[in-house]
Structures are given as structure tokens and as C-alpha cells.
Amino acid sequence: MTRRITDMRRCRLGGLCSPPQLGDLVVAEVTRVGGHERLEDAHGRGVRLHKGDLVVGACGNRYATDFYEGYHRPGPRAHLLTAGGVIGTAVSWHTSCQAPTELEIVGALTNEDSLPLSLEHFARPRPPSPVAAPGNGPHAIAVVGSSMNSGKTTTAAGLISGWSRAGLVAGAAKVTGSGSGKDRWTYLDAGAAHVVDFLDFGMSSTFGYPTDRLRSTMLTMRDTLVHDGANAIVLEIADGLLQDETRLLTASLSEVCQGTVLAVGDALAAHAGVELLRSTDVPVLAVSGLVTASPLAAREAAAVTGLPVLSPAQLAEGAALDLLADHALAQ
Secondary structure (H helix, E strand, C coil), rough: CCCCCCCCEEEEEEEECCCCCCCEEEEEEEEEEECEEEEEEECCCCEECCCCCCEEEEEECCCCCCCCEEECCCEEEEEEECCCEEEEEEEEEECCCCCCCCEEEEEECCCCCEECCCCHHCCCCCCCCCCCCCCCCEEEEEECCCCCCCCCHHHHHHHHHHHHHCCCCCEEEEECEEEHHHHHHHHHHHHCCEEEEEEHHHHCCCCCHHHHHHHHHHHHHHHHHHCCCCCEEEEEECCCCCCCCHHHHHHHHHHHCCEEECCCCCHHHEEEEEEEECCCCCCCCEEEEEHHHHHHHHHHHHHHHCCCCCHHHHHHHHHHHHHHHHHHHCC
């Protein structure tokens, strides 16, 4: 969560003059180590937590059907909702999860003038939208999924790997989700030359932000990657198609990309997901994700959707480039 703070030595511990808002940076003491035993530092290393440690995080919400459901509720006590440092109050969690790590809010993270700091203070400037001839905009594909842990990030990594192997300058954006460095590192390991996420634009997590803010940030992410030099872009939208922000953002995908790849765990999810996506103006180019671990399930998904079912390995080995070429020919 502190990745964009340029110099922590100039930060101070201050008082809370008013209740913190989403994205505000706070200092907290660990009172009990629970589900998250480590916290990512500014470089992405997971630092082991101990009772009594002082940590810096950002206020936020979390929507994770396989982990914590949590909300920003100002008060003296809170939970660590992600390994990246999202701080809020967990109200429910998956039966496989431990109770969350407990925190006591000590104060606000301030600058040298004792002014409270927020992630908004460290957000990237928004670049101008690239000017392109009609039908000749940036090559961008969105990855969406039927649910959490359906294989979206692995699918995105397959696209990135395939493009970078072909000599393209791959860019990746994590459009929505809860602050954690894991997906960012996955993109970079796959060969992405440029990576952005919602943290770069002032949000600790996206759950609970107005849809207009998320929609404009999604467009800004794509334009930022183009500005940085990417010529093939993947935009990953977190959670599943039934999650409110995801559902609303898919209606705007035609503004930012040429098509989608749907990551699912089984053929039934593929069928339902494709039907939902076909109500938008963006074509579904392929199905991928966990379903591809089973050749039989992959054949079921192909039969019920009429779409190619491509594993992340196949995307990396050339199918990712084919998806761009197929779209260009269709235009």
C-alpha cells in the first residue's frame, strides 16, 4: 500500500482530527495475528507480523467470496483485510479462512506539516487520451471471470507472455480488486513492460467506489499504458460477473477494448458467462481459466459456447497473438 510513497522518511505519525475516508493512510498496532501473518512492504516483500508491530495501511473495503467481506468503518479497532495493507472491518469470511489479523488504529500518517496523507496524494497524473483513426485504437483485451479464483490473472499472464514473446510491448492493468502486489508481480513475471493498477490512481481497493469513478479510471489505465509505450494491453477486472462493479463495468468495455476473454471453472459457468457478456457490445473472443485444466471440461465449454477454449499455456505459445490478429481481420 505504500509503494507509491516516494520518501517514508518525510512521513509522520499524527492524530486523527476527523474520521478517515476511503484511501486515507493510517498507522495501526497489531493486537492479534490472524489470517494475514505477513504484510507487503513498499517493495512487495511479505514481512512477518508480530503482536505490537506498527504498520501503515490504507482504509478500504474488500469483496472476496473466497476470503473476507470487509468495510471501512471508522473507529479505534479494525482488521487487516489484505496482505497489501487494506484496513477495514471484516464482517464475514470463507469457512476455510482464519479470523482476520486485528489492529488498533494509532493515528494518521501525515506529512512534515502534519497534514493527513491519502493515496490520492500519490496518484499518477492522468495522460491525454491517445488520438487514433477510427478502428485503429490501442490493441486491448479485457479478462473477466465467472467468480473469484476462476483463473483470470493466470489467463492475463498467458496473454502477456504470448504478446511479449512475439515482440509486442505488453501492458497490463488490474482495473478492480483489493490492494495486493501479487497480481502486479504475476504480470511483470510474464513479461509485461508496463503495469498499472487502481492503487496508482488513488484507491486502496475498488469495492464501494462510485461506478463513474471506476469507469473513468479504467479508461485512464488504458491510456496510461499507451502513453508509457504499450501496444498490446490486457485489462483484468476482478471478482465475478455478478459482482456489482464488475457487472456495471462490463457494460462499458466497448469504450476501452476490442474484446474479452472469459475465465471460468467449468462449462456451466462458461455458458452463463458468455450469455451475460453477449448483452454487451464487446465480443467474447475465447474462454480460458481453470476449466482448461480438464480436457473433458474444456470440450464441454467449447461445445456449449461455440468459442475456442484456450489454456494460459496455449495463449503464451501463440494463441494470444492470434486473438489480436483475428480481431484485426474482423475489422
